[in-house]
Amino acid sequence: MKMSYLSKHGGSSNAFTETEFTCYYFEVNREYLKGALQRFSQFFISPLVKVEAMEREVQAVDSEFNQVLQSDSCRLLQLHCHTASPDHPFNRFYWGNKKSLVDAMESGVNLREEILQLYSQNYHGGVMKLVVIGGESLDILEDWVTELFCNVKSGQSVSTIYKNDLPIWKAGKLYRLEAVKDVHVLDLTWTLPCLHKEYLKKPEDYLAHLMGHEGKGSLLYFLKAKGWATALSAGVGEEGMRRSSIAYIFVMSIHLTDTGLDMIYEVIGAVYQYIKLLQQSSPQECIFKELQDIANMEFRYSEELRQDEYASELAENLFFYSEEHVIYGDYAFEQWAPELIDHVLSFFSPENMRIDVLSKSFDKQSQVIQHEPWFGSQYIEEDLPESLFKLWSNPPKIDPSLHLPSKNEFIACDFSLRNANANKNLADGDHPKCIIDKPFIKLWYKIDTTFNVPRTNAYFLIALKDGYHTSKNSVLAELFMNLLKDELNDILYQAGVAKLDTSLSIIADKLELKLYGFNDKLSILLSKILSLCRSFSPKSDRFEVIKEDMERAFRNTNMKPLSHALYLRLQILRETFWDIDDRLSCLAGISLPDLLAFIPNLLSQLHIEGLCHGNLSEEEAKAIADIFANAFLVQPLPMELRHQGRVLCLPSAAKLMRNVRVKNELEVNSVIELYFQIEQDIGNEATRLRAITDLFSSIIDEPYFNQLRTKEQLGYVVECGPRMTYRVLGFCFRVQSSEYSPLYLHERVCHFISGVQEILDGLDDESFEHHRSGLIAEKLEKEPSLACETGNHWTQIVDKRYCIVIHTLYHVLVLHMLSRIFY
Numbered sequence: 001m002k003m004s005y006l007s008k009h010g011g012s013s014n015a016f017t018e019t020e021f022t023c024y025y026f027e028v029n030r031e032y033l034k035g036a037l038q039r040f041s042q043f044f045i046s047p048l049v050k051v052e053a054m055e056r057e058v059q060a061v062d063s064e065f066n067q068v069l070q071s072d073s074c075r076l077l078q079l080h081c082h083t084a085s086p087d088h089p090f091n092r093f094y095w096g097n098k099k100s101l102v103d104a105m106e107s108g109v110n111l112r113e114e115i116l117q118l119y120s121q122n123y124h125g126g127v128m129k130l131v132v133i134g135g136e137s138l139d140i141l142e143d144w145v146t147e148l149f150c151n152v153k154s155g156q157s158v159s160t161i162y163k164n165d166l167p168i169w170k171a172g173k174l175y176r177l178e179a180v181k182d183v184h185v186l187d188l189t190w191t192l193p194c195l196h197k198e199y200l201k202k203p204e205d206y207l208a209h210l211m212g213h214e215g216k217g218s219l220l221y222f223l224k225a226k227g228w229a230t231a232l233s234a235g236v237g238e239e240g241m242r243r244s245s246i247a248y249i250f251v252m253s254i255h256l257t258d259t260g261l262d263m264i265y266e267v268i269g270a271v272y273q274y275i276k277l278l279q280q281s282s283p284q285e286c287i288f289k290e291l292q293d294i295a296n297m298e299f300r301y302s303e304e305l306r307q308d309e310y311a312s313e314l315a316e317n318l319f320f321y322s323e324e325h326v327i328y329g330d331y332a333f334e335q336w337a338p339e340l341i342d343h344v345l346s347f348f349s350p351e352n353m354r355i356d357v358l359s360k361s362f363d364k365q366s367q368v369i370q371h372e373p374w375f376g377s378q379y380i381e382e383d384l385p386e387s388l389f390k391l392w393s394n395p396p397k398i399d400p401s402l403h404l405p406s407k408n409e410f411i412a413c414d415f416s417l418r419n420a421n422a423n424k425n426l427a428d429g430d431h432p433k434c435i436i437d438k439p440f441i442k443l444w445y446k447i448d449t450t451f452n453v454p455r456t457n458a459y460f461l462i463a464l465k466d467g468y469h470t471s472k473n474s475v476l477a478e479l480f481m482n483l484l485k486d487e488l489n490d491i492l493y494q495a496g497v498a499k500l501d502t503s504l505s506i507i508a509d510k511l512e513l514k515l516y517g518f519n520d521k522l523s524i525l526l527s528k529i530l531s532l533c534r535s536f537s538p539k540s541d542r543f544e545v546i547k548e549d550m551e552r553a554f555r556n557t558n559m560k561p562l563s564h565a566l567y568l569r570l571q572i573l574r575e576t577f578w579d580i581d582d583r584l585s586c587l588a589g590i591s592l593p594d595l596l597a598f599i600p601n602l603l604s605q606l607h608i609e610g611l612c613h614g615n616l617s618e619e620e621a622k623a624i625a626d627i628f629a630n631a632f633l634v635q636p637l638p639m640e641l642r643h644q645g646r647v648l649c650l651p652s653a654a655k656l657m658r659n660v661r662v663k664n665e666l667e668v669n670s671v672i673e674l675y676f677q678i679e680q681d682i683g684n685e686a687t688r689l690r691a692i693t694d695l696f697s698s699i700i701d702e703p704y705f706n707q708l709r710t711k712e713q714l715g716y717v718v719e720c721g722p723r724m725t726y727r728v729l730g731f732c733f734r735v736q737s738s739e740y741s742p743l744y745l746h747e748r749v750c751h752f753i754s755g756v757q758e759i760l761d762g763l764d765d766e767s768f769e770h771h772r773s774g775l776i777a778e779k780l781e782k783e784p785s786l787a788c789e790t791g792n793h794w795t796q797i798v799d800k801r802y803c804i805v806i807h808t809l810y811h812v813l814v815l816h817m818l819s820r821i822f823y
Contacts, residue, residue, distance in 0.1 A: 007702035010774035019240025027308040029777045030135045041148040062098035063716035066738035070180045070667050075377045082372045084168050093374050124155030129318035131311045174355040176380040178362045181556045184256040189354040192248040192347050200334040203344040208235030214493040217403035219274045228260030230549050272392040275348050283338035292333035298499050299331035301453045303785035350392040410498035412520035415454040418617045419447050432793050436625050439636035441608040445621040448614045456519035456614035457790040463607040467509030468643045471578040472586045476598045481506045482546050483538045495525050509643040519615045530631035543592045554584040558663045561671040575646040605637040613790045645726040650677045668738045672745035678729040693722045698771045727799050
């Protein structure tokens with residue numbers, strides 16, 4: 001498909017390949033859907049497969065592989081492939097790169113003929129699914145599909161069930177893989193039969209719910225109490241290799257402490273204690289019913305996804321669910337099947353378990369080091385003693401602190417809507433109103449009259465005293481926040497299971513607390529959070545664990561070149577910016593008495609600004625403000641004591657260049673980021689300038705990508721677009737490459753920029769109008785969900801803009817004004 005066609009009409013396209021299917025998808029403004037479908041269909045009817053394009057794609061595949069070369073999760077997945085049984089389908093290179101493709105060509109393989117053969121064998125109606133989402137009627141959309149795709153060749157559908165009795169991995173092995181990041185992760189993997197046809201029963205999700213639970217009585221709660229682990233997840237992943245027609249792969253991933261790393265066998269022993277508990281308890285229908293109730297209410301009141309994301313999701317569902325369940329299949333807990341749960345649980349045996357330990361703590365002296373050939377990662381393969389298998393198969397006892405979860409008190413019961421008496425004819429630009437404006441709290445409120453779902457988003461910024469005054473204070477404030485989250489985890493996890501989620505993070509001297517989901521129990525959750533916060537005093541054992549976890553997180557900061565480049569830009573621009581290495585040094589010297597002495601001052605004066613948006617009345621919103629007032633009987637924090645974010649004003653002739661080595665010495669990728677500061681986002685003229693900047697981005701995005709990615713093949717990541725930093729508008733060009741140096745990338749980006757004026761001058765009236773109208777259509781597009789609308793309002797509040805979000809472009813946008821961005 002012509003990318004320029006989509007770019008001109010507010011669209012984009014992408015594709016991805018999973019283990020057993022490839023998905024192509026696009027989006028475009030409504031009136032250009034048929035034209036886009038016409039172009040899209042030809043790819044499946046008469047693909048060109050040009051030799052020169054194929055050569056470029058080999059380079060693109062290599063760049064994409066190099067992008068994940070230093071990813072621990074990708075390295076572990078490839079180790080799973082590398083150590084699979086030699087004759088098993090999993091025993092192969094899971095990605096692809098220039099070496100694998102070029103070696104094939106050098107050995108006599110005609111790559112173009114292979115691609116055409118692949119197309120001939122697989123690109124036919126028998127194994128293809130198509131989803132079209134559009135504004136026209138279903139009859140019109142069906143007519144378009146019939147007309148445009150009728151020449152896709154027919155073919156027989158094939159069974160997706162793969163019969164193979166060969167074990168994937170050798171039993172009785174433990175693999176130690178050297179990590180890139182500073183982490184200790186224990187992965188336990190069990191092979192299950194393919195459960196595609198059991199989606200109405202979901203036995204694997206029932207077991208994942210229990211084995212991955214984080215509340216009291218859970219495995220994680222037990223491991224945290226021992227000081228062995230900080231996080232745990234369990235289940236069958238969505239990745240194709242984890243959920244294939246060959247098998248379902250159930251993975252329990254446990255993030256260990258330093259102590260936990262030394263106690264791996266004891267950790268695994270605790271896992272099998274919990275498995276034995278599940279076997280003795282037998283499947284519980286009341287737990288399944290909870291999952292059913294949660295899934296049903298989530299489906300009934302689901303929020304809309306991006307259309308391209310939803311289309312690709314439904315296309316995949318067509319392969320796995322019957323026609324009546326294509327939309328509902330992911331949520332279906334329809335059939336209670338305890339015997340199936342018991343059957344699946346029987347596969348959780350030591351003999352069917354694979355053990356992987358991902359860590360930098362790697363003994364290279366006493367054992368044989370092996371190398372995975374594609375990623376070059378080092379690993380050790382160990383044999384486990386038979387005595388451990390006997391112990392794990394039948395643990396002599398189950399710790400009394402382990403038990404099944406109690407009834408979830410946060411599952412919503414009241415789904416009534418509060419907007420019955422609200423004015424549903426309000427203008428689209430209607431915005432939150434300030435219903436409380438006091439020295440201690442300022443609260444904005446908006447009832448939902450658009451989406452009509454029983455959901456509420458309640459967001460709060462809690463300004464803390466001296467939380468960002470020094471580097472040490474910023475570390476102490478973050479340490480307090482992480483310990484508070486750790487203490488709250490039992491409550492927050494239970495609420496999250498019931499689809500009432502919480503986010504707690506720190507932004508400079510402010511805690512950002514977000515509660516979002518079904519509104520019925522939101523006030524109860526907030527009361528519990530604030531009550532615990534008021535009385536919270538960190539304990540010594542958790543202090544040491546959380547401090548260790550923070551040290552590890554600080555050391556892992558900036559491991560990826562793209563995020564490192566962003567960090568370096570903000571480090572230069574921001575008036576106050578505490579360096580991560582300085583913060584790590586501060587953290588190393590902090591003791592529990594330091595934190596205990598700091599907390600009273602931190603919470604001695606506060607200021608809260610919040611937004612309540614969704615299914616709640618104004619009285620309910622005011623009651624939420626009262627919860628804060630009752631929880632914190634402290635003085636309001638004066639304006640002059642609140643941290644104000646500012647950035648450096650770059651002189652018009654400034655040319656600042658910073659050259660920094662990547663943090664990971666094995667990283668093969670380089671990044672060039674060019675940032676152009678425009679001006680402050682204040683007043684109507686700034687709004688007009690934002691519109692011009694967005695239009696400029698729309699015009700040059702496709703030529704920029706086409707020149708630097710498609711033609712010059714500089715790297716996999718080639719992007720440009722506006723940046724807003726503390727309400728200062730800028731424009732950024734970025735390229736990540738595994739082939740070229742930053743200096744060369746800088747030269748090529750500058751060369752492109754020098755030709756921007758020519759691109760603008762060469763733009764005819766029709767093309768300009770396509771870009772302008774496409775951007776107007778994008779700005780006028782209604783928000784797809786309550787969450788998106790809340791996010792836009794919250795950005796206005798956080799930035800102190802306090803104006804109606806304007807979704808229209810100003811009248812005439814003159815081309816020569818666009819070019820002035822670079823002068």
